[in-house]
Amino acid sequence: MDWLLIGLSGVFILLTVLIIVFLVSLSKQGDERYEHIKTKAIVISFYATVGVLIGNLGRAIFNIGNQTNGFISNLSLLIVVAVIFLASLVWQKRKYGG
Numbered sequence: 001m002d003w004l005l006i007g008l009s010g011v012f013i014l015l016t017v018l019i020i021v022f023l024v025s026l027s028k029q030g031d032e033r034y035e036h037i038k039t040k041a042i043v044i045s046f047y048a049t050v051g052v053l054i055g056n057l058g059r060a061i062f063n064i065g066n067q068t069n070g071f072i073s074n075l076s077l078l079i080v081v082a083v084i085f086l087a088s089l090v091w092q093k094r095k096y097g098g
Contacts, residue, residue, distance in 0.1 A: 008075045015082035020087055037092040044092075045085040052080055 026034050056077070 040092045041088040044088040047086045
């Protein structure tokens with residue numbers, strides 16, 4: 001269990017650093033495309049996060065799976081949101097240039 005927590009924390013820290021580096025590289029463009037790319041990525045990740053939360057709520061209501069540790073569940077949710085945000089940033093940058 002401890003190795004799982006350390007591994008998930010490491011993945012989350014890595015994703016956070018990648019997102020920060022990517023946002024810094026986007027901000028160097030200095031035009032409207034940066035704001036547009038960032039806004040579209042935020043909207044996509046918000047919709048996906050709401051979908052994941054609704055799925056978690058449905059799983060909790062119907063008691064599918066046994067959740068033993070709420071912290072691991074919350075950390076995995078943060079990792080999913082970070083992956084979605086990073087993927088949508090990359091996709092929007094490729095779509096709108098950069």
